[in-house]
Amino acid sequence: MxxxxxxxxxxxxxxxxxxxxxxxxxxxxxxxxxxxxxxxxxxxxxxxxxxxxxxxxxxxxxxxxxxxxxxxxxxxxxxxxxxxxxxxxxxxxxxxxxxxxxxxxxxxxxxxxxxxxxxxxxxxxxxxxxxxxxxxxxxxxxxxxxxxxxxxxxxxxxxxxxxxxxxxxxxxxxxADCKHFFDNRYGTGQSVMDGIMRTTNLIIAGKVVVVAGYGWCGKGVSMRAKGMGARVIVTEVDPVKGIEAVMDGFEVMPMKEAAKYGDLFVTVTGCSGVIDEEDFAQMKDGAILCNAGHFDVEVDVAKLGQIALKKEEQRKNIMGYLLPGDRWVYVLGEGRLVNLACGDGxxxxxxxxxxxxxxxxxxxxxxxxxxxxxxxxxxxxxxxxxxxxxxxxxLGKSIDVLTPEQEKYLNSSAI
Structure with missing residues (x-):
C-alpha cells in the first residue's frame, strides 16, 4: 500500500x-x-x-x-x-x-x-x-x-x-526500570515544562503549579516545576503516593481545593474527568490548563466549551474560554499531550x-x-x-563489580 x-x-x-x-x-x-x-x-x-x-x-x-x-x-x-x-x-x-x-x-x-x-x-x-x-x-x-x-x-x-x-x-x-525511571520521570518532567514555556512564553517561577497524579511522570513534572521556582500542589487518589508527595516537600490536597489556588494545572494520571466543571468554577482568572496523560480526557475540555460564554484562540495551541465572573481560563494543545502537541517530546x-x-x-x-x-x-x-x-x-561512567566472595555471600543462607 x-x-x-x-x-x-x-x-x-x-x-x-x-x-x-x-x-x-x-x-x-x-x-x-x-x-x-x-x-x-x-x-x-x-x-x-x-x-x-x-x-x-x-x-x-x-x-x-x-x-x-x-x-x-x-x-x-x-x-x-x-x-x-x-x-x-x-x-x-x-x-x-x-x-x-x-x-x-x-x-x-x-x-x-x-x-x-x-x-x-x-x-x-x-x-x-x-x-x-x-x-x-x-x-x-x-x-x-x-x-x-x-x-x-x-x-x-x-x-x-x-x-x-x-x-x-x-x-x-x-x-522496565530503564524506561519508567528515566523516561517517565526526567523525560516527562523536562518536556512538559518545555511545551508549556514555548507555547505560553510565560515564567514558571513564582507560580502555583497544580500537578494531578504523583506517579513517575507526576514526580518528574513536580520536581522540574519546583526546581524552576514554582510552588507545587499535588493532587492524588492513592494515599501512599500522597504521603510520598508530602515527604518530597509538596503540598497535597483534593483538586476541588487546589483549583482555587493554581496558576498552572498539569494532569498526568491516565484517568478521565480529573479537572471538571466544579473545578473550572473555582479557578481564578488567567489559569492555564494542560494535560500530560496519554488521552485527551483528563481535562474536560468539552464541558468547558459548553459552559464558556466565549471561546477564542489566543495564540497557537492556546484556546481561551471566558467564564462567568469575567474569568479567562486557557487550555494548551486542546488538552492533548502538552509535551508533544506543543513541543518535541x-x-x-x-x-x-x-x-x-x-x-x-x-x-x-x-x-x-x-x-x-x-x-x-x-x-x-x-x-x-x-x-x-x-x-x-x-556516559563515561563505571561502577563496582561484586567479587566472587561477595556473590557467594549474597546468595547464601548466611544473610
Whole structure:
C-alpha cells in the first residue's frame, strides 16, 4: 500500500531532524550496527504506532536496518510531524500519518497499517492492539507478540487480559526500570515544562503549579516545576503516593481545593474527568490548563466549551474560554499531550534508553516466537541491565563489580 502523508517535499527538513537525534542517541546507533549485521527481523513485518517525531523515526530506521518491513503511523493527531513522515517515506518506509488528522483520518491511518499481516506490534497507548482485536481479529494469527510503551497502554492490556480478550503476548516496556525511571520521570518532567514555556512564553517561577497524579511522570513534572521556582500542589487518589508527595516537600490536597489556588494545572494520571466543571468554577482568572496523560480526557475540555460564554484562540495551541465572573481560563494543545502537541517530546538522550528497550524487546519476541505462553510479559532483566550498562559506558561512567566472595555471600543462607 502506498504511504499517506501531507507532502513529500518536506523530507529535507525531516532528514536534518532525524540526523540530529541520531547523533545524540548512541544506544540506538550501537543497535543499528548490530541489527544491520544480524538481521533479527528478516522476513518480519512490524506495525508501529508511536508519536511520530524524529526520535521515533530513528527507531523505525533501526528496526528496518534489522530487516523489518515497517508499517508506521502516529499515536496522537497533534504529535505527528509532517516533515518526519516525509523523510521516512523518502527512505523507503511506509507511513500513514499526518499532523492534525481528524478522528476519522486517525482511525483510518491505524487501519491501513493493520490491513497487512503484521508479526510484531509496537504500540503507544494501545490503539493498534485494540483495533487489531476489534476490527481485524482474523489477522491475529500472524502476530508473534508486541511491545507497549506507556502506562495507559499497559492499563488497557491488563483490562483486556483480565477479560480474557488479549490474544497474543505483549511486553510491558513501560515497566522496565530503564524506561519508567528515566523516561517517565526526567523525560516527562523536562518536556512538559518545555511545551508549556514555548507555547505560553510565560515564567514558571513564582507560580502555583497544580500537578494531578504523583506517579513517575507526576514526580518528574513536580520536581522540574519546583526546581524552576514554582510552588507545587499535588493532587492524588492513592494515599501512599500522597504521603510520598508530602515527604518530597509538596503540598497535597483534593483538586476541588487546589483549583482555587493554581496558576498552572498539569494532569498526568491516565484517568478521565480529573479537572471538571466544579473545578473550572473555582479557578481564578488567567489559569492555564494542560494535560500530560496519554488521552485527551483528563481535562474536560468539552464541558468547558459548553459552559464558556466565549471561546477564542489566543495564540497557537492556546484556546481561551471566558467564564462567568469575567474569568479567562486557557487550555494548551486542546488538552492533548502538552509535551508533544506543543513541543518535541522527551529529550533524545532519554528516548535513546526507552527505544533501546523497545528494540531489544522486539528482538526478544522474534527470537522466542511461539514459545511465550503468558500474555503480559515483563521485560527480561538482562535487557534492562544491558541497556543500563551501555548507557553508563556512553556516559563515561563505571561502577563496582561484586567479587566472587561477595556473590557467594549474597546468595547464601548466611544473610
Amino acid at each position: 502506498n504511504s499517506e502523508i501531507r507532502d513529500i517535499a518536506l523530507a529535507p527538513s525531516g532528514h536534518k531532524k532525524i540526523e540530529w537525534v541520531r547523533r545524540n542517541m548512541p544506544l540506538l546507533r550501537g543497535l543499528e550496527e548490530e541489527f544491520t549485521r544480524e538481521k533479527p527481523f528478516a522476513g518480519k513485518r512490524i506495525a508501529l504506532s508511536i508519536h511520530l517525531e524524529a526520535k521515533t523515526a530513528y527507531l523505525c530506521k533501526v528496526l528496518a536496518a534489522g530487516g523489518a518491513d515497517m508499517k508506521i503511523t502516529g499515536s496522537n493527531p497533534l504529535s505527528t510531524q509532517d516533515d518526519i513522515a516525509a523523510a521516512l517515506v523518502e527512505d523507503g518506509l511506509e507511513v500513514h500519518a499526518w499532523y492534525d488528522a481528524t478522528a476519522e483520518e486517525y482511525e483510518e491511518h491505524i487501519a491501513h497499517v493493520l490491513e497487512q499481516d503484521c508479526n510484531i506490534i509496537i504500540d503507544d497507548g494501545g490503539d493498534l492492539v485494540n483495533m487489531l482485536h476489534t476490527r481485524f481479529p482474523e489477522k491475529i494469527a500472524h502476530v508473534i507478540g508486541g511491545c507497549e510503551e506507556t502506562t495507559t497502554g499497559i492499563l488497557r492490556l491488563i483490562a483486556m487480559d483480565k477479560a480474557g480478550e488479549l490474544q497474543f503476548p505483549m511486553v510491558l516496556v513501560n515497566n 522527551h529529550p533524545a538522550e532519554i528516548m535513546d534508553m526507552s527505544f533501546a528497550i523497545q528494540a531489544l524487546s522486539a528482538k526478544y519476541l522474534a527470537e522466542h516466537a511461539g514459545e511465550l505462553t503468558e500474555k503480559l510479559i515483563v521485560v527480561p532483566r538482562e535487557i534492562d541491565m544491558e541497556v543500563a550498562r551501555r548507557k553508563l559506558a556512553y
